[in-house]
Amino acid sequence: MSLSGKVGLVTGGAQGIGRAVVESLLNSSVKVAVVDLNQEVGNECQVQLDAKYGEGNCTFIQCDITDGDKLKDAFQRTVDLYGRLDYVVNNAGINNENDWEKTIQVNLTSVIKGTYLALDHMSKEHGKSGGVVINVSSMAAFLHSPHQPVYTATKHGVIGFTRAIADASLLGDYGVRINVLCPAFVNTPLLHSVENEANMGKFVKFKDDFKQSMNKFGVLQPPLIAEGVMRLITDSGLNGAVMKITCSKGIHFHTYEPPSA
């Protein structure tokens, strides 16, 4: 399936999982807007991607996704620059149990806003030609992690929101497939934040337990997560899917029991 001529937007795309996703999209000839808070890392990312993929194929847009007006501008700038929008990956996330209200804003509220903005630009309801949204949750949503109660809550929320809005998209014939991705531990700067009291607050005292959990389950590399994202983009049968990626099972899907009376 050729993705050439398509346009993607990835939040938190300057490093870690988001950066790997951006590179996979560029490798498939998709033009990409890299939306990220971090100006320095974003500038560095732009220079490296221009050198590797050629100028004009991606653009870094500095933006704090918790600022609704700035996020709206980032979407509009992408469409103004590349003429359309086909794929949105709501990936940016933080791990901060100290400032837990911020964690809710970044990990859940902004994912909801990013999904609604994606629909504004892609839904047939608005005369657009459809597309794919991928919201990044975590395997933490399937655990009762003592290290990260609020992070865990946000990731549960992302799954619930995504499954519901995916059904709405189907019922309303929006032409947009909306899926959720749940990686286990991935080797990125975020993973190392679990050692910091500034991030973990009073839960930092569980850090040894946390490390044992990582040793037990293993740590994934970002390119495998990007492979999962590309599958969610290219498999036209997937809507409301909950993709899990773990060391033991690789890329697989969560299944839910059908509702009963």
Ligand SMILES: NC(=O)C1=CN([C@@H]2O[C@H](COP(=O)(O)OP(=O)(O)OC[C@H]3O[C@@H](n4cnc5c(N)ncnc54)[C@H](O)[C@@H]3O)[C@@H](O)[C@H]2O)C=CC1
């Ligand atoms: N690393 C891991 O073990 C796992 C991570 N995840 C999730 O994957 C996503 C990406 O995480 P990583 O790549 O590991 O993190 P990371 O910390 O390496 O990268 C996150 C990126 O998001 C950006 N960002 C943070 N707050 C932002 C804001 N307010 N506005 C715009 N950009 C912002 C950062 O500047 C950074 O470039 C997150 O949603 C995370 O919760 C899920 C499962 C496992």
Ligand SMILES: CCC(=O)/C=C/C=C\C[C@@H](O)/C=C/C=C/C=C\[C@@H](O)CCCC(=O)O
């Ligand atoms: C316990 C998680 C945690 O404290 C925080 C990690 C920080 C961020 C990464 C996050 O999103 C967590 C992922 C957690 C994954 C936990 C367990 C899985 O690896 C279980 C996999 C089971 C299997 O391999 O089949």
